Amino acid sequence: MMLGFRRARRRRGLLLAGGLVTAGVLLTATAASAAAAPPPGHHHGGTTYYVGQHPGKASNGRTVHSAFTSVQDCADVAQPGDTCVIQDGTYDETVTPAHSGTAAAPITFTAAPGAHPVISGADPVTGFTPVGPTELAQVVAADPFAANTPFSQAVADGKVYSAGVDLGSAAAEVQIFTDGAMDIEASYPFPGTDLLNPAVERADAGTADATIVDSTLTRPAGYWDGARVLTSYWYVTATGTVASSAVGSVTLTTAPPCVHKVVPTDTWFRLSGKIGELSHPGSYFYDATAKRLYLYSDDDPNGHRIEAKKRDLGFDLTTASNVHVNGIGLFASTIRTGDSSTGVQLDGIDGKYLSHYWDVTQGATDCGANVTRGVATSGIVLKGTGNSIRDSHLQYSAGNGVSLGGYGNTAEGNTITDVDYAGTYAAAVAVQGHSQTVTHNTMARLGRSGINLQWNGVTGTTAGADRIAYNDISGHASLSVDTAAIYSCCSAHMEGTRIDHNVLHDPTPRPGGVYPFGISGIYADNGMSDLQIDNNLGWGNHEGTVELNGLGTGSHDNLVYNNTGGMTLFYVKEAGQSTGTKIYNNIGPITGLAGATDGGLVLSNNLIDGDPLYVDPAAHDYRLQAGSPARNAAIPLPGVNDGSTDATPSLGAFQYGAVPWTAGAGS
CATH class of the missing domain: 2.160.20 (Pectate Lyase C-like)
Incomplete structure (x- = not known):
């Protein structure tokens, strides 16, 4: 039992499989029998409808064997108290209840x-063909800089395929998947497929706030003109457009906004929108003018589930x-x-x-x-x-x-x-x-x-x-x-x-x-x-x-x-900056402590220095040992630090002798 907010929580046993479920899965006799039972969340008095993907079957939704073939079919007829029971399958639709x-x-x-x-x-994209010399020549005719690039080498290696598809005019908003995993737009540097841990390139220098200078930019002058650029510095991420480029630099049409300027070694950047960079597994390029999708793939993408x-x-x-x-x-x-x-x-x-x-x-x-x-x-x-x-x-x-x-x-x-x-x-x-x-x-x-x-x-x-x-x-x-x-x-x-x-x-x-x-x-x-x-x-x-x-x-x-x-305390030291703020019963160092009370805040009963004697801090067990100086040291605050087996509450987040609280899903 945890302290405080803990309440009994319903567990519904809906353990969902990871990944994408393939469309068109037929029910076994056992599954059909199970589906006929009242489903979780069914409300007595309403009608139960069924949804499944059974080509050629009648579809009035009243039984598993005559199931609606889309969830929207059920959403169109469902009234208060009704239940739509959905069988296995992937349903490519937006469901909008009519009531x-x-x-x-x-x-x-x-x-x-x-x-x-x-x-x-997402919808499937099919009809991919290998990009050969003829199509490469067409690409180069539209963009001469595509010649003699990693893309042209990938074409020669038989690694590039293309298919005609209309994905709109905003190439930066396109999202492509191969077998349920997101592909990455061709770019420099290629960030890899883990976007929360991307490979980055940091600017060597910047001029006039709108130019990124970097020695790794080795493409010829003009190559990056018109490309999109993503820049990140401090707490601001922004995207813009390259106005002009030279070997070793790109100049943006507009300087990054806010506090976000091109700062040497601090600003990191990524350039995209050029087919010449299509050269990594798991990457794509979409030509919005030609309405054509290009994939880098080690084998024929028609043997995979490609979706947009x-x-x-x-x-x-x-x-x-x-x-x-x-x-x-x-x-x-x-x-x-x-x-x-x-x-x-x-x-x-x-x-x-x-x-x-x-x-x-x-x-x-x-x-x-x-x-x-x-x-x-x-x-x-x-x-x-x-x-x-x-x-x-x-x-x-x-x-x-x-x-x-x-x-x-x-x-x-x-x-x-x-x-x-x-x-x-x-x-x-x-x-x-x-x-x-x-x-x-x-x-x-x-x-x-x-x-x-x-x-x-x-x-x-x-x-x-x-x-x-x-x-x-x-x-x-x-x-x-x-x-x-x-x-x-x-x-x-x-x-x-x-x-x-x-x-x-x-x-x-x-x-x-x-x-x-x-x-x-x-x-x-x-x-x-x-x-x-x-x-x-x-x-x-x-x-x-x-x-x-x-x-x-x-x-x-x-x-x-x-x-x-x-x-840490910032900007709380001038008169009136922190009136009414109380900092009590905490454990750990306080940066910015000197003069902090001048702004009106009150500090009391905090263990700032010394060893609190945690049970096992290396294993992140921050309960207090018997000899901890944090015991019997807190200002009593009902509803905040109840539960200690001592006469006076403990400092810190765990009361001595109390059952420790836990956090996270399932806690």
Whole structure:
């Protein structure tokens, strides 16, 4: 039993298979019999319909043997209380319910017992042919720089294939898959297929803020003209266009925005949009003018499942309420609710490649879209109120895993990994609106943060506190620094939002550059106020478990209690900058301590120096030994540091003698 927020949690037993499920799987007699039983989430009084992929069968949906052949067929007829039971298969569609359910009689979409259906946003691409001398000559005629490149050598080696397909005009938004794994656009440097740990090239120098000088740029003058460039420095990722290029340099049409200039050894970059770079397994190039897709492949791609993303949404619930989705897979698609949605429950979702984009448009004078693209619109988007996602596994997204808008929504018990590979302010869970709950989740391998905690009022509602608790977050800051596992900004009054009992550890910032500046467990950046941060544990964070930055409106009325792992204080020392802030009962060094109380904050009963005598810190067991100086040393704070077997509470995140709390999915 953990302390605090722990409650009995339903476990639904929906263990989903990894990878893509092949379409057209026929039910065995045993599976058909099982599917006839009342499915999970079935509500008595409604009609049960069946969905399957059985070519040539009648399809009125009333039995397994006359199942609808698409999920949308069922969504068109389902009324409150009805259930759509979905058999194995990959369904290339967007499901938009024609009706909403009610609180007492929701409409349910559920996997058949033992089945793992997938709603896919991708369509197959077929008809690939080897690129030979004739087609190569056509490519070179359109782009003379394609001659004598790695691409032309790959053609000579028989490694390049092409197929005609219309994927739109925005080449940077194209997403291609081979056998369920995402391919990477041809680029320099080629980042590899792990976008949370990409190969990068750092600028040797920069001139006039808009020129990247780098000795590895050996292509001839003009080669990179018109190419797209992605640059990253400090906390800003941006994309732009190359105006001109020479051996050893490229000059952008517009200098990178915000604080993001071309800084020698700090700015890293990637160039794309040139077919000459197509020379790596797992890579592609899309010619939007010729509407032709080129793949680098060691064998005939027609023997593989090649797909292109065509639809953003697997379920469009923007006008729906009281819809339950249980045990369904998503591939190259996501689920979105609307401002008026309520009672939507997502449970046991297995989602892969939820959102994709590369263009992060440069703002003219400030960070603008460079930091905000996708924060409110990518991943599983829950707007409205009273909606939830639970016990789900979400992996791969250019943006978020989950975005909580509106108010009173919940993300609980989920495992979310490999998100924000575009490197913006997206997160495993982006929290906006108010009164949101994010608890018992595991988040790992993150471009920036695990939780991006913002604050937006919702018209016609009374603002309330968020609850961020019992989450295990690691691998943050892969593509951006000056961030945290749980990050909040800027100059907002957080209505008593509580951040507690989280384990925040092992960030993975890119070597070089401004590494590892500003990386912490919890970061209240640029004047955040009225937060309660208690009982959190962190290790491996450069600035400690907690970081307060009072720059802007000041860091007021923040209660920082019983955390383990140290902290950093910025801009809290001038008169009035930190009035009402209390820092009690914490364990670990405090950077910026000198003069901190001049701003109005109060420090008391913190163990800053000396050995706390943890049980086994090498194994990250931060319970207290019997001889620890943190025992019997805390200011008693009811509801915060209860549970010690001593007469007086302990310092830090674990009370002596109490059953230790745990965090993460399944805790």
